Amino acid sequence: MKRILYYIAALVITSFAVSCENDDTxxxxxxxxxxxxxxxxxxxxxxxxxxxxxxxxxxxTALEEPSEVIPTDHEDPSYEDYVENAEFKYTVNIHFSxxxxxxxxxxxxxVKATVNGNHVTISTSTKKIEYVVSGSSSNGSLKIYxxxxxxxxxxxxxxxxxxxxxxxxxxxxxxYLVLADGSTNRLEDGSTYTDVEGEDQxxxxxxxxxxxxxxxxxxxxxxxxRNAITSDDYVRIRPGVRIYAKALARNGIKTNDGVWIxxxxxxxxxxxxxxxxxxxESNIYINGGRTTIIGSGGVTIEQGDTTSCxxxxxxxxxxxxxxxxxxxxxxEGGKGIRSHGDFLFSGGExxxxxxxxxxxxxxxxxxxxxxxxxTGGRFYVYSTNAAxxxxxxxxxxxDGYISQQIGTHYYIVDY
Amino acid sequence: xxxxxxYTIGLLLLASMAIxxxxxxxxxxxxxxxxxxxxxxxxxxxxxxxxxxxRTRNDTKTxxxxxxxxxxxxxxxxxxxxxxxxxxxxxxxxxxxxYNTSGSYNNWRPSYWGTRHRFHVSLTGxxxxxxxxxxIRERYQYTYRPTATTTRYDFDNEWWxxxxxxxxHDHTLRSRLKIDYNIPKSKLTPYVSAELFNDMSLTxxxxxxxxxxxxxxxxxxxxxxxxxxxxxNDNDNETNEHMIGFSYKYKF
Numbered sequence: 001m002k003r004i005l006y007y008i009a010a011l012v013i014t015s016f017a018v019s020c021e022n023d024d025t026x027x028x029x030x031x032x033x034x035x036x037x038x039x040x041x042x043x044x045x046x047x048x049x050x051x052x053x054x055x056x057x058x059x060x061t062a063l064e065e066p067s068e069v070i071p072t073d074h075e076d077p078s079y080e081d082y083v084e085n086a087e088f089k090y091t092v093n094i095h096f097s098x099x100x101x102x103x104x105x106x107x108x109x110x111v112k113a114t115v116n117g118n119h120v121t122i123s124t125s126t127k128k129i130e131y132v133v134s135g136s137s138s139n140g141s142l143k144i145y146x147x148x149x150x151x152x153x154x155x156x157x158x159x160x161x162x163x164x165x166x167x168x169x170x171x172x173x174x175x176y177l178v179l180a181d182g183s184t185n186r187l188e189d190g191s192t193y194t195d196v197e198g199e200d201q202x203x204x205x206x207x208x209x210x211x212x213x214x215x216x217x218x219x220x221x222x223x224x225x226r227n228a229i230t231s232d233d234y235v236r237i238r239p240g241v242r243i244y245a246k247a248l249a250r251n252g253i254k255t256n257d258g259v260w261i262x263x264x265x266x267x268x269x270x271x272x273x274x275x276x277x278x279x280x281e282s283n284i285y286i287n288g289g290r291t292t293i294i295g296s297g298g299v300t301i302e303q304g305d306t307t308s309c310x311x312x313x314x315x316x317x318x319x320x321x322x323x324x325x326x327x328x329x330x331x332e333g334g335k336g337i338r339s340h341g342d343f344l345f346s347g348g349e350x351x352x353x354x355x356x357x358x359x360x361x362x363x364x365x366x367x368x369x370x371x372x373x374x375t376g377g378r379f380y381v382y383s384t385n386a387a388x389x390x391x392x393x394x395x396x397x398x399d400g401y402i403s404q405q406i407g408t409h410y411y412i413v414d415y
Numbered sequence: 416x417x418x419x420x421x422y423t424i425g426l427l428l429l430a431s432m433a434i435x436x437x438x439x440x441x442x443x444x445x446x447x448x449x450x451x452x453x454x455x456x457x458x459x460x461x462x463x464x465x466x467x468x469x470r471t472r473n474d475t476k477t478x479x480x481x482x483x484x485x486x487x488x489x490x491x492x493x494x495x496x497x498x499x500x501x502x503x504x505x506x507x508x509x510x511x512x513x514y515n516t517s518g519s520y521n522n523w524r525p526s527y528w529g530t531r532h533r534f535h536v537s538l539t540g541x542x543x544x545x546x547x548x549x550x551i552r553e554r555y556q557y558t559y560r561p562t563a564t565t566t567r568y569d570f571d572n573e574w575w576x577x578x579x580x581x582x583x584h585d586h587t588l589r590s591r592l593k594i595d596y597n598i599p600k601s602k603l604t605p606y607v608s609a610e611l612f613n614d615m616s617l618t619x620x621x622x623x624x625x626x627x628x629x630x631x632x633x634x635x636x637x638x639x640x641x642x643x644x645x646x647x648n649d650n651d652n653e654t655n656e657h658m659i660g661f662s663y664k665y666k667f
Contacts (some may be wrong), residue, residue: 022525023477358572386573390571395515
């Protein structure tokens with residue numbers, strides 16, 4: 001009896017002695033050496049793929065764009081967005097000058113104008129007015145109250161308002177913002193704003209209504225205090241337009257109801273913590289042009305919520321069908337794209353590089369709370385210190401791509 | 416050859432079988448089971464049992480679980496027995512790896528130790544045909560796993576973070592058929608059994624062959640081989656498994 005018990009005891013003790021390993025997968029190399037992008041060929045060979053980290057910088061070079069198709073069907077939902085489909089009977093010229101007061105000419109009887117130095121306020125209930133703005137002032141602004149949509153042509157204007165928005169449109173209707181052919185225009189705000197109660201002025205170039213950019217001139221917007229360009233409605237950017245927006249305190253372009261980039265050359269720089277190159281509370285459509293966004297901001301914490309910088313932040317669906325979108329974020333936790341809705345990528349070229357450190361936020365290439373669908377184009381995302389993709393919803397990759405490279409820090413698909 | 420020597424040879428044979436099983440079915444796991452029990456009879460119909468068990472896995476290289484069980488049984492009729500018991504389980508829960516949609520690693524939760532509580536009730540009907548004894552046991556078991564907090568590695572963020580493993584309630588119906596054989600003038604009772612686990616669908620099947628050896632009516636030594644097939648994923652990451660088990664029970 002004792003002998004049997006001895007045998008059993010010996011067996012149990014031996015078993016205990018050999019049962020102290022754990023059966024977990026050995027991730028120590030990945031965790032300790034961050035070798036997440038290695039490929040194990042066999043037990044002795046580990047391949048580290050060489051991934052080209054794209055250089056992304058502000059790019060103001062000329063862009064050849066396909067000719068634009070202007071909708072002629074009144075039922076087309078975008079018909080009203082084309083200045084070609086609108087008629088303007090009256091012209092009011094506004095000229096700014098540091099040598100004296102701003103001056104108005106043309107059909108001035110159609111508007112009520114208040115001129116205080118180079119601060120001009122226009123009020124009107126007349127339809128079909130075009131304002132042509134020119135000249136220069138280091139202490140001036142233009143504010144417009146209108147009951148109807150209007151056309152605002154910037155024809156070589158340089159305007160700085162040290163105390164608020166350079167252009168403040170309080171009209172909730174469409175503003176056709178036309179950059180006169182070959183003109184260079186510059187708007188700048190101050191680092192502090194003097195607000196009027198009951199009125200918004202959220203940006204250097206602010207509009208209550210939608211802003212439709214067209215023409216073939218250049219607009220440079222410098223924002224020291226708030227956003228660079230803001231519409232409480234939506235923004236559409238048409239081919240031929242050249243915009244450079246530099247935001248030191250907040251976002252590059254901020255809209256409530258959508259962004260359409262149909263063409264043009266758009267360059268955006270943001271520097272503030274928690275800022276976004278394009279920040280939209282609704283849908284974003286990128287259908288052409290070349291958009292380049294450089295963000296260097298870090299992370300902000302407000303009431304316990306962490307907000308990190310992002311090239312594009314979209315609260316609804318982000319759709320890209322054509323054009324080029326380049327994003328580089330270098331600040332701590334700075335993301336390339338932050339989408340709360342689906343990200344539908346069907347064409348064009350997307351290049352995202354994030355190089356920020358990981359801290360309170362993670363500098364992911366694309367973070368999407370919904371699904372990501374890639375069905376065409378060229379999709380390039382590289383994050384030095386975080387995951388290239390963080391997709392909460394479904395991931396759909398259509399067949400037919402030429403190549404695909406997958407790593408934790410990069411994701412590249414080419415059709 | 417003495418009885419003890421014969422028993423020792425039996426153990427060695429089982430151990431050899433275990434090694435064979437490990438080599439033969441590399442894709443299946445292999446583990447051992449050791450149990451110590453006591454049994455107290457209060458009457459011819461009623462008894463109380465307690466048992467401690469240890470299991471290993473990963474070809475016996477890893478401790479799988481500890482358990483302590485108390486149970487009581489009562490013979491309702493000469494052929495029908497009712498039983499109820501409680502089992503405290505301390506499990507080495509297996510690792511869990513999740514992947515991103517792109518195929519790269521998402522999270523890794525290493526194995527961790529956690530408790531479970533199990534209650535069971537069963538009815539066993541038995542009858543003899545010649546020297547063969549047949550028993551059919553139907554058991555309902557409820558297992559509760561409390562919420563546990565452990566850590567996981569986030570490959571995307573490259574950091575460790577706390578993660579909560581939510582509580583879980585399992586209801587399982589176990590159906591077992593067991594056939595033993597009463598060898599004339601022998602204290603050895605060999606048996607085979609098959610058992611199915613149902614949780615609205617078949618989750619596991621177990622097939623056993625073993626023998627009990629009773630010494631002086633007080634000491635019962637048991638040894639068995641068991642093969643378990645996992646029929647559907649029950650989220651515990653269990654795999655098909657060969658198992659060799661040894662048991663000792665003291666009756667008083």
